[in-house]
Amino acid sequence: MKEILEKIKTKYEVTDVLQKRADLLFFTIDKKMVLDILNYLKELEGFTHLVMLSSVDWLEENKFQLTYIINHPINKHDIAIRVDLNRDEATMDSIHHIWIHAETDQREIKELFGIDFPGSPGVDEDFVLEDWDEIPPMRRDFDTLEYSERTFFPRDGRKTYDTKEYMKSKLYPDDKQ
Amino acid sequence: MFSIKEDRSKFPTKKADGTLDIDLDSQKYVKIWQGPNHPGITGNMALELTVSGDEVVQSKTHVGYLYRAFEKLMERRKFIQCFPICIRMCVPEPDINEYLLAASVEELGGIEVPEMAEWLRTLVLEMARVTILLRGVPGQGGTMSLGMGVQWGVYVRDLMLDRFEELTGGRVYHMYIAPGGVRGLLPSGFKDRMEEVLKKVDEFVVDIDNLMFNNAVFKVRTKGVGIIDKDWIDQYSVVGPNARAAGIMRDVRKDYPYLKYDQLDFEPHTETDSDIYARSRVRWHDLQTSVDLIRQIMAKMPEKGEIRAKTPNVLHWKIPKGETYQRIESSRGEYGFYMVTDGSAYPRRINLRGPSYNSAMVLLEKMLVNANISDVSSLMVSLATCPPEIER
Incomplete structure (x- = not known):
């Protein structure tokens, strides 16, 4: 893993390097270099297996983090490449021409986080949600409680009790204290 | 010698943008939904199949019937x-x-x-x-x-x-x-x-x-x-x-x-x-x-x-x-x-x-093209499809 990191460092500017395990390396790279480094690692270094493409919402820092985890099936180690995106202009280059199946990941992220991948096949189609007109639900500022109270209003006839008081009144009806 | 020349005229041609030219009104093709409730489907998932005769010409996987966030x-x-x-x-x-x-x-x-x-x-x-x-x-x-x-x-x-x-x-x-x-x-x-x-x-x-x-x-x-x-x-x-x-x-x-x-x-x-x-x-x-x-x-x-x-x-x-x-x-x-x-x-x-995230979506869609309708469910099961892990 050290050799590959040294090689990457000579070609690209990487930050926040974290050797999590002997076979798992994390680093952050600039948004513009992602396609380049993924192509390089796949074609020349043998990282042929895209494990997953994930995203994390850092609302406090006003950024999205995309994580590309790629795997070397022969040397048996992984690299996780982090990319920071500005939350206000969340757009990223598509990688479906490098790994065909990345289009599913990108379609999901577009729907659940609102990060756009222009050119990715079917990226604007519904994935798991239907007729969704709220903000993307996996964003941290989407309030699930408020949404469900607004959408699934409380049904009539339902009464909420304070458990302690209710049990007490049922078990010891004569006890006035 | 006797030879069979397969008649491919019933199969759709490709348009300039690479998509298939499928006109349902021509009555050459039928759209069949396999799922979301179908014995040949594992879990809740739907395959939108366009068939010509008994041969699949296009397939699309639809998920979202099981999404529980x-x-x-x-x-x-x-x-x-x-x-x-x-x-x-x-x-x-x-x-x-x-x-x-x-x-x-x-x-x-x-x-x-x-x-x-x-x-x-x-x-x-x-x-x-x-x-x-x-x-x-x-x-x-x-x-x-x-x-x-x-x-x-x-x-x-x-x-x-x-x-x-x-x-x-x-x-x-x-x-x-x-x-x-x-x-x-x-x-x-x-x-x-x-x-x-x-x-x-x-x-x-x-x-x-x-x-x-x-x-x-x-x-x-x-x-x-x-x-x-x-x-x-x-x-x-x-x-x-x-x-x-x-x-x-x-x-x-x-x-x-x-x-x-x-x-x-x-x-x-x-x-x-x-x-x-x-x-x-x-x-x-x-x-x-x-x-x-x-x-x-x-x-x-x-x-x-x-x-x-x-x-x-x-x-x-x-x-x-x-x-x-x-x-x-x-x-x-x-x-x-x-x-x-x-x-x-x-x-x-x-x-x-x-593992189903890739195999049931993009791979299955590709493999089902030119498959017989009766092989669709066995193909899907052979890839060990599990819809809950696609829509978590």
């Missing part, structure tokens, strides 16, 4: 409260989720698991693999109306669920693996009762070989059907038994040994034909490997020992900021959790990577 729910729960949620992400094989969540939390929280607990975890994970394969292996025959094997499998699986109940208290969802270790030791006499079940599994393995793999109809309908090209393995990130059926060795237990797999002697089976028959055969061998592994584990594991490391109070447990990726070999291939923590008592993000 587990990943979102877990962001609002404490780590220990995530366990009842994460096990429901893969209904027939819940233990892999328990293990991955526990392993991620332990890695980020800096907790060492005692040796005895590692043995017990390995045992439970192999028992879970046997349980799902007892349904999965005959299930391939079930898609071709060979339902008898499924009935036999359900019976033996039930005996294995009895062992699960004895060990963990639950039959389907076990909640046995917890952060720091496991919840209990083996009950007395467990190994003998387990051996009785394993003997039944051995009998089942022979029976299913005679019933399914030596069956002429099964062979005709599976050999040479649904071939995954070797080049597609990397292109589509195919993992586990589907890759091994193509002759490419992919097994997390061997490649990235976790728990006690480095101390166990086993060799995952590979085939080269890469068709439905080869994939079923690999699973059939996997079942035997798992049975052998359970016997090895029970012989090698210590009798007694500490089963749970001390953890902080789980309701106030704050895990330092960090991220990790943990993987495991499920019955369908590589299965992983990507976990990000931010120093609070809640996970910032837990993302699941399931």
Whole structure:
């Protein structure tokens, strides 16, 4: 893993390097270099297996983090490449021409986080949600409680009790204290 | 000489942008929905098939019938409260989720698991693999109306669920693996009762070989059907038994040994034909490997020992900021959790990577083109599709 990191460092500017395990390396790279480094690692270094493409919402820092985890099936180690995106202009280059199946990941992220991948096949189609007109639900500022109270209003006839008081009144009806 | 020139005029031509020119009003094509409620579909998923005669010309996978937002729910729960949620992400094989969540939390929280607990975890994970394969292996025959094997499998699986109940208290969802270790030791006499079940599994393995793999109809309908090209393995990130059926060795237990797999002697089976028959055969061998592994584990594991490391109070447990990726070999291939923590008592993000995510979406859509309608469900089952892990 050290050799590959040294090689990457000579070609690209990487930050926040974290050797999590002997076979798992994390680093952050600039948004513009992602396609380049993924192509390089796949074609020349043998990282042929895209494990997953994930995203994390850092609302406090006003950024999205995309994580590309790629795997070397022969040397048996992984690299996780982090990319920071500005939350206000969340757009990223598509990688479906490098790994065909990345289009599913990108379609999901577009729907659940609102990060756009222009050119990715079917990226604007519904994935798991239907007729969704709220903000993307996996964003941290989407309030699930408020949404469900607004959408699934409380049904009539339902009464909420304070458990302690209710049990007490049922078990010891004569006890006035 | 006599020769047949196939009439391809009924098949759609490609438009300039590469999409197929399908005009439903021409009455040459029919749209058929297989699913979301259909005996030939595993779980709730729909295949939108455009057929010409009985041949599929275009296929599209639709998901979303099962979306329960587990990943979102877990962001609002404490780590220990995530366990009842994460096990429901893969209904027939819940233990892999328990293990991955526990392993991620332990890695980020800096907790060492005692040796005895590692043995017990390995045992439970192999028992879970046997349980799902007892349904999965005959299930391939079930898609071709060979339902008898499924009935036999359900019976033996039930005996294995009895062992699960004895060990963990639950039959389907076990909640046995917890952060720091496991919840209990083996009950007395467990190994003998387990051996009785394993003997039944051995009998089942022979029976299913005679019933399914030596069956002429099964062979005709599976050999040479649904071939995954070797080049597609990397292109589509195919993992586990589907890759091994193509002759490419992919097994997390061997490649990235976790728990006690480095101390166990086993060799995952590979085939080269890469068709439905080869994939079923690999699973059939996997079942035997798992049975052998359970016997090895029970012989090698210590009798007694500490089963749970001390953890902080789980309701106030704050895990330092960090991220990790943990993987495991499920019955369908590589299965992983990507976990990000931010120093609070809640996970910032837990993302699941399931093998069906690629195989049931993009790969299946590609493989179904030019397939016969009657092969659709067997093709889908041969890829071991599990919709809950696509829509978490």
